[in-house]
Amino acid sequence: MPAPLPSASVRHRRMSRLVNIGIPYLWLGLFFLLPFAIVLQISLAEPALAQPPYTALWQWVDEGLLRIEINLRNFMMVAQDDLYLSALLNSLQVAVICTLLCLLLGYPMAYAIATAPERWRITLLMLIVLPFWTSFLIRVYAWIGILKPNGLLNDALIWLGLIDTPLAILHTQTAVYIGVVYSYLPFMILPLYANLTRLDPSLLEAAADLGCRPMRAFLRVTLPLSMAGIVAGSMLVFIPVVGEFVIPDLLGGPESLMVGKLLWSEFFSNKDWPLASALAILLLALLVVPFVMMQRLQQRMEGSRP
Amino acid sequence: MATLAERRSLEPWQDPKAVPYLRIDRVTKKFGDVYAVDDVSLEIFQGEFFSLLGSSGCGKSTLLRMLAGLEYPSAGRIYIDGVDVTDVPAYSRPVNMMFQSYALFPHMSVEQNVEFGLKQDRMPRRERGERVGEMLDLLKITELRKRRPDQLSGGQRQRVALARSLAKHPKLLLLDEPLGALDKRLRENTQFELVNLQERLGITFVTVTHDQEEAMTMSTRIAVMDAGQIMQVDTPTAIYEFPTCRLVAEFIGSINLFEGKVVATEGNQVLVETRVGRPMRMRAFHPMVLGTPVTVAVRPEKMRLCADFRDDGVNQLKGRVEDIAYLGDVSIYRIRVGDGALVEMTLTNVQPRTEQALTWEQEVAIEWSPTSGVVLTE
Amino acid sequence: MQRTSTAFLFVSALAVPMISPVTLADETLHLYNWSDYVAEDTLSGFESETGIKPRLDVYDSNEVLEAKLFAGSSGYDLVFPTARPFAARHIKADLYLPLDTSKLPGLDRLDPAIMSQLANIDPDNAHLVPYMWGTSGLGINRDKIQAALGETADLDTWALVFDPETASKLGDCGISLLDDPTEVYSAALAYLGKDPNSLDKDDLDAASALIKAIHPHVRYFHSSQYMSDLANGDLCVAMGYSGDVFQAQSRAEEAGKGVVIDYVIPREGAAVWTDVMAIPKDAPNPAAAHAFIAYMLQPAAIAAVSNEVYYANPNLAATPLLDDAVREDPAIYPPTEVKERLFVPSERSDREIRDLNRLWTRLKANR
Structure with a gap:
């Protein structure tokens, strides 16, 4: 058999390289850029009583006359009305606090799993991941049963004699924190665990050998070396929590005004798709900032390598 | 000839009055049911370059880690400079260790790595800077001070690890396979440097190695370990020339072993009957009872060609050259003798190879002297 | 297909x-x-x-x-x-x-x-084509309200939720309001004796002030959560849709934990709504x-639905086919004098509704 013509194989290789590079871009274009463009377009329209419920961005008015109408009022309204700003700030506050709580709770758990005997690790990881097998919604509903005035928690506390009257936890900001931390903790633990298992134990031995007590060794060696895991876990918690809708809706009270809820009410109650889109775009812009920061940090940590 | 006093200062282990710097007293370490270190006692003196030699899993690393405080003994005590440190945690022991993987902190520069231990001691900043400079100079890595470990070659990392472990001026330095990750050429150069450094600083070194050549080159004494126990502790020469057991004999270099039993004793010599031929007469260091099963051990380079083979000669064998390995400076000959055993002989290539006398399938006679080997009783 | x-x-x-x-x-x-x-x-x-x-x-x-x-x-x-x-x-x-x-x-x-x-x-x-109709009134836990307010307390009034003093007494046993500004504002206006459909700024301001005053005593604003909470006894008064309150009532009966729920059409008036096909x-x-x-x-088909979901249907021929309990319940088929107090929400422009909704969001969040 004669060998295939070199030109054919070169062409084939080029094709496969094109496909390899092209697929991620195609994916990105199809599932990120296109929806983003649609949302952006809606955010520049005006609400209308029609199907779809917003005006068209461009219109052929006459032969050869194209009218493009760009409505910036939605952005102006979101920027000027302190309701949106305060919702945004509240969302950020909830996200920051929950991320910190997840970190405080998740780090010791990830550390314990990463340092547990090998045969236990899979079991312990399974216990972390197991709740995912139940619907997210059902798990949040379960918290209603736990936190409500005559729910499990209050009953237990009263039975123990710690309190006389039920604590009002459900429908408060506290309930939102509990629900969010519970739901997002695994997203903190898993990247941290992945990071900590890669940590060379001889580094800690070296630190001890050089006179470093365990706590200090943790601060000077383990913690800085797990920074990538901390950043990844924090992003995985922070970003979705900023836009979280379900948990504040089910567990939160009237005060827990979060941007996700506001977005819902603009989209559904007010049928104001353009304003909801403008809000979504601003939220996205807001979330891009920490993401870029993370990217920078990672580049700085890896950039020093040859 | 050195006087006895001089010899004693060079070989303090010969001096019954010398006080060991490091004393390991009947130390045992069990992991589950496995004895990693089994009832080991050792005395190591100030200024020694002591090597723990053995194949992997023999317990040498575990013993070293117990000295560092990274493992605690299941039984026995460890004394450093007269102080019982058995239960002292690693961070409080006056020893430092150079790890096999070097264990450099990847997030710190060379300088910060070297400085790490000094910071733990709360040494003032200026003094710290001087010490770091001194260490970087000593190991000739000053120009690397700002680099991170992943920007260094293997040899450079080894130097940084050494600088870091020496920075605190420990009296006892533990080295776990210090040259194990280097390629052969670099390893040979570094061996000498390491010895020079040790002699210059006067620090006691305890190293772990599986490389017998490395141990021979660098050590004042070697402890050969197997299955958690120490088989023999002695100077490199004694270990090589006068192994006390088959295991040590076989572990260090190559050796011809002839099994047999004692048939006669003549002064400090014994006559051993083996399966390969006529009796062998060898020097014995201990009196031996007739009939004792023994092994006669003779190193290949102690063999020589026999000019006057006699039918009643002792320590003489006849055979046929079966294999020749030409190594440049020497050649190794494998000779099939008497009952089919193979005997190895090393000859220096005094003549170019093409003109050498011995060739394949040639009938040869070989011999050795009674003082050229040992008689092993186990 | x-x-x-x-x-x-x-x-x-x-x-x-x-x-x-x-x-x-x-x-x-x-x-x-x-x-x-x-x-x-x-x-x-x-x-x-x-x-x-x-x-x-x-x-x-x-x-x-x-x-x-x-x-x-x-x-x-x-x-x-x-x-x-x-x-x-x-x-x-x-x-x-x-x-x-x-x-x-x-x-x-x-x-x-x-x-x-x-x-x-x-x-x-x-x-x-109209399907079912009903009213937006109050679901109440009579026992708990009487425990908090006394045996003689009026129960058929918006004062249970809109009078700040009453609300403060009921806050602990639980008040919920619908998460719907049109419903809550018209109820508040009715309680104040004003036109429930008023768009007059002074009227709306008065209603806003009223809602703000009782806001601290409201456990939550939600349009369906109250059903199970009423049934469990976690709420003592909930503004809700008639049929939903009836469902809470029957759930409470089924649970058999002694929780009794009633639906009342407040005497100040209540909104009537119609679901259509x-x-x-x-x-x-x-x-x-x-x-x-x-x-x-078909009368039989729609009567079956009313019998099950406790909402009134608009089919006059179906009325004789209803269960007595449904037909004669004044909370489902209100008698004429009650019917006269019901009002139909008037129409509002999209703009008005959006403004009201945003006002509502702000008010709920206490901002």
């Missing part, structure tokens, strides 16, 4: 050639209705009568339905929005198909009063949708 039916016809033609394949057997109707809003035998009854296979999807808020309708191509043949303000603006946005009245015998059995009310938003009743313009099978409407116009 097409492929299934061909395959089915093909197989049945081979296997049982005697049976005529000419049936509507595999026609399908896609319904999008509120959860728990049909009788147990409604769908099976419809299928056995028409041979059309109904598929039911459910929603629990008008907003979700609305979003699907406005996005288009929902795939549903028949939907059940609340007439005001939802169906009203859907008609303006031209989302519905005009009904073919020739296919709907029995339209004349519907209550003319309700039909003329609907004609205000749907001229000539061209698009909408309508066919989206892009419905895949409008003929089947007509068939379902026609089926629901």
Whole structure:
């Protein structure tokens, strides 16, 4: 058999390289850029009583006359009305606090799993991941049963004699924190665990050998070396929590005004798709900032390598 | 000839009055049911370059880690400079260790790595800077001070690890396979440097190695370990020339072993009957009872060609050259003798190879002297 | 669906050639209705009568339905929005198909009063057929309220939630309000003795001040959560839709933990609402949708629904077929003097509704 013509194989290789590079871009274009463009377009329209419920961005008015109408009022309204700003700030506050709580709770758990005997690790990881097998919604509903005035928690506390009257936890900001931390903790633990298992134990031995007590060794060696895991876990918690809708809706009270809820009410109650889109775009812009920061940090940590 | 006093200062282990710097007293370490270190006692003196030699899993690393405080003994005590440190945690022991993987902190520069231990001691900043400079100079890595470990070659990392472990001026330095990750050429150069450094600083070194050549080159004494126990502790020469057991004999270099039993004793010599031929007469260091099963051990380079083979000669064998390995400076000959055993002989290539006398399938006679080997009783 | 039916016809033609394949057997109707809003035998009854296979999807808020309708191509043949303000603006946005009245015998059995009310938003009743109607009042836990306020406390009044002093006493045992500004504002205005549909700024400000004053005592604003909380005894008064409160009542009875729930129409007046049936313009099978409407116009079919969900239906011929407990319950079929106090929410422009909603969001969040 004669060998295939070199030109054919070169062409084939080029094709496969094109496909390899092209697929991620195609994916990105199809599932990120296109929806983003649609949302952006809606955010520049005006609400209308029609199907779809917003005006068209461009219109052929006459032969050869194209009218493009760009409505910036939605952005102006979101920027000027302190309701949106305060919702945004509240969302950020909830996200920051929950991320910190997840970190405080998740780090010791990830550390314990990463340092547990090998045969236990899979079991312990399974216990972390197991709740995912139940619907997210059902798990949040379960918290209603736990936190409500005559729910499990209050009953237990009263039975123990710690309190006389039920604590009002459900429908408060506290309930939102509990629900969010519970739901997002695994997203903190898993990247941290992945990071900590890669940590060379001889580094800690070296630190001890050089006179470093365990706590200090943790601060000077383990913690800085797990920074990538901390950043990844924090992003995985922070970003979705900023836009979280379900948990504040089910567990939160009237005060827990979060941007996700506001977005819902603009989209559904007010049928104001353009304003909801403008809000979504601003939220996205807001979330891009920490993401870029993370990217920078990672580049700085890896950039020093040859 | 050195006087006895001089010899004693060079070989303090010969001096019954010398006080060991490091004393390991009947130390045992069990992991589950496995004895990693089994009832080991050792005395190591100030200024020694002591090597723990053995194949992997023999317990040498575990013993070293117990000295560092990274493992605690299941039984026995460890004394450093007269102080019982058995239960002292690693961070409080006056020893430092150079790890096999070097264990450099990847997030710190060379300088910060070297400085790490000094910071733990709360040494003032200026003094710290001087010490770091001194260490970087000593190991000739000053120009690397700002680099991170992943920007260094293997040899450079080894130097940084050494600088870091020496920075605190420990009296006892533990080295776990210090040259194990280097390629052969670099390893040979570094061996000498390491010895020079040790002699210059006067620090006691305890190293772990599986490389017998490395141990021979660098050590004042070697402890050969197997299955958690120490088989023999002695100077490199004694270990090589006068192994006390088959295991040590076989572990260090190559050796011809002839099994047999004692048939006669003549002064400090014994006559051993083996399966390969006529009796062998060898020097014995201990009196031996007739009939004792023994092994006669003779190193290949102690063999020589026999000019006057006699039918009643002792320590003489006849055979046929079966294999020749030409190594440049020497050649190794494998000779099939008497009952089919193979005997190895090393000859220096005094003549170019093409003109050498011995060739394949040639009938040869070989011999050795009674003082050229040992008689092993186990 | 097409492929299934061909395959089915093909197989049945081979296997049982005697049976005529000419049936509507595999026609399908896609319904999008509120959860728990049909009788147990409604769908099976419809299928056995028409041979059309109904598929039911459910929603629990008008907003979700609305979003699907406005996005288009929902795939549903028949939907059940609340007439005001939802169906009203859907008609303006031209989302519905005009009904073919020739296919709907029995339209004349519907209550003319309700039909003329609907004609205000749907001229000539061209698009909408009323399905159920009810009121927005109060679900109360009598025992708990009396424990907090005393045996003689008035229970048929908005004062339970809108009087700050009363509300502060009931705050601990739990007050909830609907998460719907139109409902809450009109109730507050009714309590203040003003026109519940007033758009007058002073009136609205007064209502806002009232809601702000009781806000700290409100556990939450939600339009469905109160059902289970009332039944469990976690709330002692909830503003809610009549049928939902009745469901809470029967759940509480089933649970048997001694929680007793009542529904009251406050004497100051309450909003009446109507849910309607309508066919989206892009419905895949409008003929089947007509068939379902026609089926629901049969007195027996609609009476069965009322008996199960405790909402009144607009079909006058169905009234005699109702269970006595339903027909004679003044909270479901209010007597004339109560009926006179009910009001129909007036229509508002999109702009007004949005402003009200944003005001509402701000008010709820206490900002």
